[in-house]
Amino acid sequence: MKIFSKEQIYEGDRLTEERQKISSVELMERAGEQIFNWMHLRMQGAPVPIHIFCGIGNNGGDGLVLARHLILHGYHVKTYIVGYSNKRSDDFLAHYERLKGVTKSWPEPIENSNDFPEIDEKDIIVDAIFGIGLNRPVTDWVKELFVYFRKTKAFTLSIDVPSGLFVDKPVADENDVVWAGFTLSFASPKLVFFLPETAKYTAQWEVLDIGLDPNYLISTETEAELISKVEVVPNYIPRDRFSHKGDFGHALVIGGSYGKIGAVTLTSKATLTTGAGLVTAYIPKCGYIPLQASFPEAMVITDRDEEKIIDIQFDIDPTVIGLGIGLGTHDDTIKALEAFLKTNKKPLVIDADGINILAKKKTLLKLLPENSILTPHPKELERLIGTWTDDFDKLSKVKAFTKKHKLIVIIKGAFSITVFNDKLYVNTTGNPGLATAGSGDVLTGIVLGLLSQGYHPTSAAIFGTYLHGKSADLAVLQCGFESLTASHVIEYIGDAFIDLFKQPEQPVEPETNTEAEKEKEANPEKQK
CATH class of the missing domain: 3.40.50.10260 (YjeF N-terminal domain)
Structure with missing residues (x-):
């Protein structure tokens, strides 16, 4: 709309x-x-x-x-x-x-x-x-x-x-x-x-x-559009009966540090659950057993460091890359990220400490591939673009930022807004239950999963934000706002896809009279 x-x-x-x-x-x-x-x-x-x-x-x-x-x-x-x-x-x-x-x-x-x-x-x-x-x-x-x-x-x-x-x-x-x-x-x-x-x-x-x-x-x-089911359904890419996992991309998730392997696990699960063909997690050594044990569908590559990422080296050819989740901002990690960005040409989805590192060292923004997707929460956004006086000033600054660096930014909030150039896409799904640890990691995974399947970056951001909120809306019907966790959101991604094509329930017609009742109504004298 x-x-x-x-x-x-x-x-x-x-x-x-x-x-x-x-x-x-x-x-x-x-x-x-x-x-x-x-x-x-x-x-x-x-x-x-x-x-x-x-x-x-x-x-x-x-x-x-x-x-x-x-x-x-x-x-x-x-x-x-x-x-x-x-x-x-x-x-x-x-x-x-x-x-x-x-x-x-x-x-x-x-x-x-x-x-x-x-x-x-x-x-x-x-x-x-x-x-x-x-x-x-x-x-x-x-x-x-x-x-x-x-x-x-x-x-x-x-x-x-x-x-x-x-x-x-x-x-x-x-x-x-x-x-x-x-x-x-x-x-x-x-x-x-x-x-x-x-x-x-x-x-x-x-x-x-x-x-x-x-x-x-x-x-x-118009400058702004409201995004609901009607707007996202045309973006859906149906699957061919004879397709295989190679058709849906290989997503690489780079992140994690000691005590924050759960973030990478959530993102990796959300990526695969959204439809990526393959998912590999690149993490420090400390996360190998936890991630393999909790998410057996993922492949894992470990950094040479035990507790943090200091040297991003891999021998796979991913379709898309998500980075920053639970990464930390250690000096060695920043150096590793800079070296990686200088050679990377793959589409990126960047969240959390990936954004914080870009905010610390803004020269790295020039190294991002065109149409990379950033998913900051308000504080991360402030570190990236500076403070704002009001919401209109914030939107103006984000639009200028996306145009300057040719990026896509998802401003997370009650009504998450995807910003690309001069356009604002206002999401209508989601609820207060998403104010919980890890929900942003899941959003990154959903967007990455769509991008991996060949969705255009703008569509992946808009559609992914919708699915993220809709999954939470369906999950909260079972667990309530207070008990909603990021894992619940992942569990309901499939239901959110199904809901895209679910027809509204038709009103129940009143039961018709039986033949005997019809006869009684038609011939009241006969019943005496």
């Missing part, structure tokens, strides 16, 4: 009006009616007080349309106009007049904190105050209104975006924003729904189709 910028959404509105020969007032009517349909389907006329807070721009106009339809369908509605300015948009005024035509109870003005209405915890608040066009902090009394919403504990539904939330820059104060229980977003979700600093402002979201021009939506290239 594409994530459109606010400028692209404005252009989509304009083209829709032009091509469908409708006015902006009619498009607003369409948007408000879709919000009503969403609410009406779920509420079914429930006698719950609904408080609709409308701004004086187009977002407020959407709220007025919603209020009119709810009133016409018998809902208990109170509408308020949040007068943060003397200006009213033309579309807002048009729908204000339409609302006046269906109710004797005109919207109540709110112009300061003394005007706040009484709201019960069991009521519903609809936030239609500010939309995506907001470009300045809210005034103090409006901020107090947002805080008041939270204090009431009433369910809050925001239209398009939570009011006060910028879609293209950070928020200075969390009290400047409505904290929504649900957001109904037009055309596409907003990128801020998935960033660590701003995702908290909407607990859930859903996209409403308001009929924007389909040709525009299809043809417009």
Whole structure:
């Protein structure tokens, strides 16, 4: 799913009006009616007080349309106009007049904190105050209104975006924003729904189709895309009946040090479980018996050092190489890695101490093959690109980094983001259970396994991140968030593949009457 910028959404509105020969007032009517349909389907006329807070721009106009339809369908509605300015948009005024035509109870003005209405915890608040066009902090009394919403504990539904939330820059104060229980977003979700600093402002979201021009939506290239099953299934490469292990590559995993052989084991297992034909682990001597005993499917090559890697030498010809897992950052290890990178031409997936070494000695970045994949967690990323002021600054710096060095970076997090050049691919799978030791090692293995089979590096990163999260989502159904381990994630990689092509369950049809029951219904007199 594409994530459109606010400028692209404005252009989509304009083209829709032009091509469908409708006015902006009619498009607003369409948007408000879709919000009503969403609410009406779920509420079914429930006698719950609904408080609709409308701004004086187009977002407020959407709220007025919603209020009119709810009133016409018998809902208990109170509408308020949040007068943060003397200006009213033309579309807002048009729908204000339409609302006046269906109710004797005109919207109540709110112009300061003394005007706040009484709201019960069991009521519903609809936030239609500010939309995506907001470009300045809210005034103090409006901020107090947002805080008041939270204090009431009433369910809050925001239209398009939570009011006060910028879609293209950070928020200075969390009290400047409505904290929504649900957001109904037009055309596409907003990128801020998935960033660590701003995702908290909407607990859930859903996209409403308001009929924007389909040709525009299809043809417009966006900076960001949301990745779900629909987006990854076309990347899947099916296997030929007559294929053999040599067709799926030989992955080499370089890593490990004394006390950290488990990391290499997890990565190697995940690589093979994801579909690599062969896996070899290159580790220090201390890890030989533990790895061979715990993962017999892997082949093992040992360094000449007992506890760390100091000289990367092997006589195999791997298809792809993963490195850095549990590697350590000893001076001898850094020298060995530098010597290896100077001669290596194979595709790389780099994690953990591999990234830390690159951060320590940034000249090594020039030695990485084009489209190498880096999988840093936030602290490793900070060491690599430096500190950032906010999430937007972070994304900007990562994009610049990937373009400069021709690399792919997976920013690990609740919504992991794959960055390649100017594109952001936001993953939708995964859960808090992944906040556990070794889950990053498994991600490296999954991506490496896909790369080994011939997936393009960008596809391997995007698809691998999806599978990693989906495996965890399936595993957590059995073990819960707290008990999820990295090994559980590996166990469910196969289920994640199967789920790609699993059809949604069909609703169960009610049982039909028996012939005797049909006869009884057809001839009631006969039964007497």
